[in-house]
Amino acid sequence: MRKKMTLASVAGVATITLALAACGGGDGSTGGDGGGGGEGDGSLTVWAWDPAFNVYAMNEAATIYQQDNPDVTVEVIETPWEDIQTKLTTLAQTGELEELPDIFLMQNNAFQKNLINYPELFTDITDSGIDFAEFPESVVAFSTTEGANYGVPFDNGAAVTALRTDVLAEAGYTIEDFTDITWDEFIANGEDILAQTGKPLLSGVAGESDLITMILQSTGGSLFDADGNPTISDNDALLQAIDVYTRLVESGLFVEVNSWDEYIGTFVNSNVAGTINGIWILGSIQTAEDQTGLWNITNLPSLEGVGEATNYSANGGSSWVVSSNADAELAEDFLGATFAGSTEFYDTILPSSGAIANWIPASESEVYAEPHPFFADQPVFQLAVEFGAQVPSVNTGAYYYEGRDAVSAAITNILNGADPADALAEAQATVEFAMQ
Amino acid sequence: MTRRSLRSLPSLVFLTLAALASVFPLYFMVVSATNTSQDVLGSRLLPGGQLVDNLNKLLAAQDLGAAMWNSTLNAVGTTVLALLVCSIAGYGFEVFHSRNKDRLMGVLLLAMMIPFAATMIPLFRMFADFGLTSTTIAVILPAISVPFVILLFRQAARSFPHEIVEAARIDGLRELGIFLRIFIPTMRSTYAAAAVVIFMTAWNNFLWPKVILINEAFQTMPMLISNLTSGYVTDYGVLMLAVLLTSLPTMVLFLVLQRAFAQGITGAIK
Numbered sequence: 040m041r042k043k044m045t046l047a048s049v050a051g052v053a054t055i056t057l058a059l060a061a062c063g064g065g066d067g068s069t070g071g072d073g074g075g076g077g078e079g080d081g082s083l084t085v086w087a088w089d090p091a092f093n094v095y096a097m098n099e100a101a102t103i104y105q106q107d108n109p110d111v112t113v114e115v116i117e118t119p120w121e122d123i124q125t126k127l128t129t130l131a132q133t134g135e136l137e138e139l140p141d142i143f144l145m146q147n148n149a150f151q152k153n154l155i156n157y158p159e160l161f162t163d164i165t166d167s168g169i170d171f172a173e174f175p176e177s178v179v180a181f182s183t184t185e186g187a188n189y190g191v192p193f194d195n196g197a198a199v200t201a202l203r204t205d206v207l208a209e210a211g212y213t214i215e216d217f218t219d220i221t222w223d224e225f226i227a228n229g230e231d232i233l234a235q236t237g238k239p240l241l242s243g244v245a246g247e248s249d250l251i252t253m254i255l256q257s258t259g260g261s262l263f264d265a266d267g268n269p270t271i272s273d274n275d276a277l278l279q280a281i282d283v284y285t286r287l288v289e290s291g292l293f294v295e296v297n298s299w300d301e302y303i304g305t306f307v308n309s310n311v312a313g314t315i316n317g318i319w320i321l322g323s324i325q326t327a328e329d330q331t332g333l334w335n336i337t338n339l340p341s342l343e344g345v346g347e348a349t350n351y352s353a354n355g356g357s358s359w360v361v362s363s364n365a366d367a368e369l370a371e372d373f374l375g376a377t378f379a380g381s382t383e384f385y386d387t388i389l390p391s392s393g394a395i396a397n398w399i400p401a402s403e404s405e406v407y408a409e410p411h412p413f414f415a416d417q418p419v420f421q422l423a424v425e426f427g428a429q430v431p432s433v434n435t436g437a438y439y440y441e442g443r444d445a446v447s448a449a450i451t452n453i454l455n456g457a458d459p460a461d462a463l464a465e466a467q468a469t470v471e472f473a474m475q
Numbered sequence: 476m477t478r479r480s481l482r483s484l485p486s487l488v489f490l491t492l493a494a495l496a497s498v499f500p501l502y503f504m505v506v507s508a509t510n511t512s513q514d515v516l517g518s519r520l521l522p523g524g525q526l527v528d529n530l531n532k533l534l535a536a537q538d539l540g541a542a543m544w545n546s547t548l549n550a551v552g553t554t555v556l557a558l559l560v561c562s563i564a565g566y567g568f569e570v571f572h573s574r575n576k577d578r579l580m581g582v583l584l585l586a587m588m589i590p591f592a593a594t595m596i597p598l599f600r601m602f603a604d605f606g607l608t609s610t611t612i613a614v615i616l617p618a619i620s621v622p623f624v625i626l627l628f629r630q631a632a633r634s635f636p637h638e639i640v641e642a643a644r645i646d647g648l649r650e651l652g653i654f655l656r657i658f659i660p661t662m663r664s665t666y667a668a669a670a671v672v673i674f675m676t677a678w679n680n681f682l683w684p685k686v687i688l689i690n691e692a693f694q695t696m697p698m699l700i701s702n703l704t705s706g707y708v709t710d711y712g713v714l715m716l717a718v719l720l721t722s723l724p725t726m727v728l729f730l731v732l733q734r735a736f737a738q739g740i741t742g743a744i745k
Contacts (some may be wrong), residue, residue: 090706119702
């Protein structure tokens with residue numbers, strides 16, 4: 040009996056092994072060669088996520104670099120940002136760093152967290168010859184720690200106020216009435232427009248703190264101090280930003296929706312007459328082809344009397360990282376010659392992808408100054424770079440996402456009637472608990 | 476109309492509404508695949524003429540053929556092997572007797588409670604050590620032993636008449652022969668039910684393939700959908716078409732095996 044069982048199990052295992060061997064047929068040669076970084080054979084592997092945007096930009100950069108370096112090949116692997124983060128965490132925790140590509144793209148908001156938690160993923164590129172002074176200080180700050188640079192800024196996250204000029208005109212306003220103004224003026228104008236046209240100006244996902252952190256950054260404030268300690272409670276700028284948000288929602292000027300897709304839908308379907316977000320939102324605005332010529336952009340309202348009180352802020356944006364598994368010399372030279380040194384490159388990618396540079400010299404090019412038909416012939420790209428250069432620099436810290444989440448929860452409580460100071464004290468405690 | 480049918484009218488209305496509500500998302504998915512992105516955002520409920528256009532955009536943006544092939548290979552491979560392994564295990568648990576088998580079953584059931592996120596990193600390290608990252612085997616292997624399916628087969632084997640096993644043994648059939656020539660044909664509907672469950676899980680599997688398949692050439696359908704939503708601008712018509720194409724194989728499989736599935740879940744032998 041026992042003998043028969045053994046035989047049966049041996050037969051079973053043999054079947055499985057055979058089947059597996061058949062399944063794996065042809066895969067063996069590629070096994071273990073997924074990351075592909077650091078081979079030193081003149082090839083660069085890159086992880087990026089948007090085929091119409093950063094993947095496209097990287098491929099164009101490769102074409103330009105190949106003019107002088109015909110032997111270099113660049114392979115871009117399309118990987119959504121959340122998946123890049125999952126992979127980075129897995130590779131760092133398992134120590135399998137040889138699976139890393141040469142270069143990967145990272146969201147600026149997540150940069151400090153990764154840099155502090157997994158420094159082994161990065162190569163220090165401070166002495167690579169790239170001139171970081173040619174990028175806005177506020178953007179370079181995302182990828183800098185203790186004076187060392189770990190990223191080449193790519194796309195511009197400068198915040199803009201985009202508005203429907205036809206709706207403004209109906210109520211007797213122009214884009215100038217929304218330029219260089221304060222939040223009080225914005226709310227007064229907005230209420231008037233809402234009363235006359237029935238259109239609210241803004242929308243956003245309920246329970247997300249994007250607008251509040253944009254307002255906060257415009258004052259030079261953050262959720263963390265220079266040492267990375269949370270400064271959520273007892274933060275005057277944050278309290279005032281939340282006050283602005285509450286007034287926007289309560290006056291009906293800001294429509295809260297439940298998801299990102301609904302948010303896009305609100306302006307594409309003309310339910311609201313504008314939006315405030317990073318400049319990259321222009322791509323989604325332009326999907327409404329019937330609204331061509333009806334949009335303008337301008338800077339953000341300022342939070343009067345708090346901190347620096349500027350009209351400039353940022354949301355999003357991303358930077359290229361040279362991984363610790365890279366052919367570092369080649370990767371640095373490649374990024375230095377393209378993303379941090381070629382107007383030709385930025386001129387090429389701008390018209391078809393709308394990928395706006397953080398690299399300041401690029402904005403001097405004529406391509407940036409060209410009027411954009413969708414935005415009633417405004418030179419939106421040049422404006423974006425100009426706005427971006429004036430954004431106050433802030434520290435995001437390792438727990439930026441936790442901070443934003445805690446503030447988001449606080450906003451929901453405040454809108455439900457909680458005392459703002461108490462809600463923020465609770466948020467502070469939540470972040471401190473996460474940091475233990 | 477008789478009194479009886481009048482009395483059942485409210486429940487009929489209720490059931491009709493419930494049926495419509497559950498079919499609606501499916502309808503919206505199909506209709507949206509034929510509309511432009513702007514129409515989808517505007518919740519247009521009528522079919523449009525964009526199907527070919529969306530398909531062309533999808534083909535231009537992503538390697539649809541490769542993703543379909545990879546998903547099929549992973550799902551079929553997993554289903555065949557998991558059916559074999561789990562049914563042998565379930566059969567063994569019921570037919571053979573050992574003092575520790577209930578304890579072992581307990582351990583297996585406990586394994587069901589561990590979330591995948593907890594085992595992902597050790598698993599990745601193991602496969603990286605074997606040099607198996609970016610291989611189909613790495614996707615299939617962790618999925619071939621499914622405690623739930625083992626349990627399903629064990630329950631089904633309970634109703635498998637022990638006398639048949641005894642009779643077959645007397646007639647000189649070996650254990651493997653009993654399993655292959657008697658158990659498998661009798662348990663066809665259990666196999667169908669298990670196949671649907673395993674195929675669906677394998678086809679929709681996202682996290683593990685995403686982590687272990689670093690090479691883009693191994694991209695699966697769920698990964699393709701994820702890529703479509705990763706950019707600053709999402710084309711919702713194209714996205715809905717991709718979702719529709721991804722759902723089709725599991726829908727077809729379920730429709731084909733529907734009757735057997737219901738039988739297999741409720742008990743194989745009458």
